[in-house]
Amino acid sequence: MSAALPLAGRHALVTGAGRGIGAAIAHRLAVDGATLTLLGRGRDALQALAEALPTTAHARVLVCDVADAEAVAQAWRTLQEEGAAAVDILVNNAGQAASAPFARTSDDLWQRMLAVNLNGTFHCARAALPAMLAAGWGRIVNVASTAGQRGYAYVAAYAAAKHGVIGLTRSLALEVAAKGITVNAVCPGFTETDLLRESIANVVNTTGRDTEGARAEFTRHNPQGRLVQAEEVADAVAWLCTPAARSINGQAISVSGGEVM
Structure with a gap:
């Protein structure tokens, strides 16, 4: 392992890797x-990304819904059956965000936000942990959200799930x-x-605002007055x-230009 390649020899699994922050x-x-x-x-999307990564990554693709506990367990069994090295680094990035006023937050929306954002993080951490414990080394990084640190209106289910991810992170870290x-x-x-x-x-479609006006709704939360770039999140994770x-x-760790301090 060199300073230039600090993760050489490590096997990293990234969930929700097909696009955006995960990619x-x-x-x-x-x-x-790695x-x-x-x-x-x-x-x-996963296959396209695998082909775009450096050949040294030896990227493999696993199709799996992290909200499904048995599907996650089967994904780890598949890695073993294919002779893959144990997962040293787990990045729980898979997630969904849906908005609704609290009074119109249905049971289905509530359960969907918990299933992928919180349950999925739990399922994958549970699958990865035994090999990490056996090796005496591991890294688990959960991609949460500022919604898990401060909350936002109209995303109660999503914010509750991401608060749960942070609580899970802290508890497991102590163990x-x-x-x-x-x-x-x-x-x-x-x-x-x-x-x-x-x-x-x-x-834009629901309010009639122009694109710049709609974009300003999102940038106003960041004291730097801009949107975070996916590569900046990736740098923190790495x-x-x-x-x-x-x-x-x-x-x-908040990657938000100072929105959360």
């Missing part, structure tokens, strides 16, 4: 020398602190991704996976 994280971990497993629900494993959360503010651009388009971050444990 940026996969690129950055590959550049740092081999990659890309996990998500859309095979085509494994003396075992060579760190568990941390990265909490992006509004980040420029396809999903956010879709949200901006939705604001650093937490390196030996340099061995003393960082149980933290919820």
Whole structure:
């Protein structure tokens, strides 16, 4: 392992890797020398990303819905059956965001937000942890959100799920602190991704605002007056996976231009 390739020899699995923040994280971990497993629900997007990564990443694709506990267990069994190295680094990035006023938050919406954002994080951490404990080394990084640190109106289910992710992060970090494993959360503010651009388009369609006016609704939360870039989130995640971050444990690091301090 060299300073230039701090993750050489490490196997990283990224959930929700097909696009946006997940794809940026996969690129950055590959550049740092990790081999990659890309996990998500859309095979085509995952395969396209695998082909775009450096060949040194030896990227493999696993199609899996992290909300399904048995599907996650089967994904880990598949890795074993294929002779893959144990997962050293788990990045729980898969997530969904849906909005509704609290009075119109249905049971279905509530359960969907918990299922992918919180349950999915639990399922994957539970699957990855035994091998990390056996090796005496591991990194788990959960991509939460500033919504898990401060909350926003009209996203009660999403914010509750992301608060849960931060609570899970802190509790698990304490359990494994003396075992060579760190568990941390990265909490992006509004980040420029396809999903956010879709949200901006939705604001335009439902309110009649122009694109710039709709975009301003999202940038106003960031004291820097801009959207976070996916690569900035990826940089924070990658650093937490390196030996340099061995003393960082149980933290919820806000990547938001100072929105949360």
